[in-house]
Amino acid sequence: QSALTQPASVSGSPGQSITISCTGTSSDIGGYNYVSWYQQHPGKAPKLMIYEVSDRPSGVPDRFSGSKSGNTASLTISGLQAEDEADYYCCSYTNSNIYVFGTGTKVTVL
Amino acid sequence: EVQLVESGGGLVQPGGSLRLSCAASGFIFSNFWMSWVRQAPGKGLEWVAKIKPDGSDENDAAPLKGRFTISRDNPKNSLYLQMNSLRAEDTAVYYCARWGVRAGLDVWGQGTTVTVSS
Numbered sequence: 001q002s003a004l005t006q007p008a009s010v011s012g013s014p015g016q017s018i019t020i021s022c023t024g025t026s027s028d029i030g031g032y033n034y035v036s037w038y039q040q041h042p043g044k045a046p047k048l049m050i051y052e053v054s055d056r057p058s059g060v061p062d063r064f065s066g067s068k069s070g071n072t073a074s075l076t077i078s079g080l081q082a083e084d085e086a087d088y089y090c091c092s093y094t095n096s097n098i099y100v101f102g103t104g105t106k107v108t109v110l
Numbered sequence: 111e112v113q114l115v116e117s118g119g120g121l122v123q124p125g126g127s128l129r130l131s132c133a134a135s136g137f138i139f140s141n142f143w144m145s146w147v148r149q150a151p152g153k154g155l156e157w158v159a160k161i162k163p164d165g166s167d168e169n170d171a172a173p174l175k176g177r178f179t180i181s182r183d184n185p186k187n188s189l190y191l192q193m194n195s196l197r198a199e200d201t202a203v204y205y206c207a208r209w210g211v212r213a214g215l216d217v218w219g220q221g222t223t224v225t226v227s228s
Contacts, residue, residue, distance in 0.1 A: 001173070003154070034213040036213065036214040036215065038155070038215070040155075045205060045218040045219065045220055045221060046147075046155065046205070046207075046215070046218055047218070048210070048214045048215055048216045050214070051210065051212045051213055051214030051216075052212055052213050052214070055212065057210070057214070057216060087154075089154060089155050091155075091157070091215075093213065097168050097169075097170070098157065098160075098169060098172050099145075099157040099160070100157060101147075101154060101155040101156060101157055102154070103154055104154035104155070
């Protein structure tokens, strides 16, 4: 099972919106609504930001939103803030009954 | 406080074995699916395995199946990862994580570092 494809880096200025894509296949993203997104700051454990494509756990700011179209999932950060600078990973369930992570995206706040 | 604490990492020679542990507290451990996720130095996250609340695993297609085995002891609130025939490329931080009620890893440990080197 190959890793899901994410852009290596995305950047934006404070207050702007950015979108991170996560591309898979019909065997993973396209086949199931079990896509989650994780934020990871350097030296820290990942943190769940989005589950089941578009739902936010309590405590996650509503400027984080998720969506899916076909084999591609997306994470949008609206009103970008300095503390959003981190690595972001998508994750999907697959038809092999296992999960696969994305390649990861480094978000830089200019 | 909901918490996961990994232990058991360290330096091991290629071909060796290591058993990681994860102690859970603050929630009813036996109600939740659990997973191990690893991250090689400077690299991305890699899903390793998952285990059902009753201790059965469904990781037949997992890339590391055959060398790595996930298990749990519900009365001890503990999760384990038995790693055999270790290779240099298994060097990573290993995280245990809980699958929430909805499909997402909602609680993570701080990680334990495994280094495979002669």
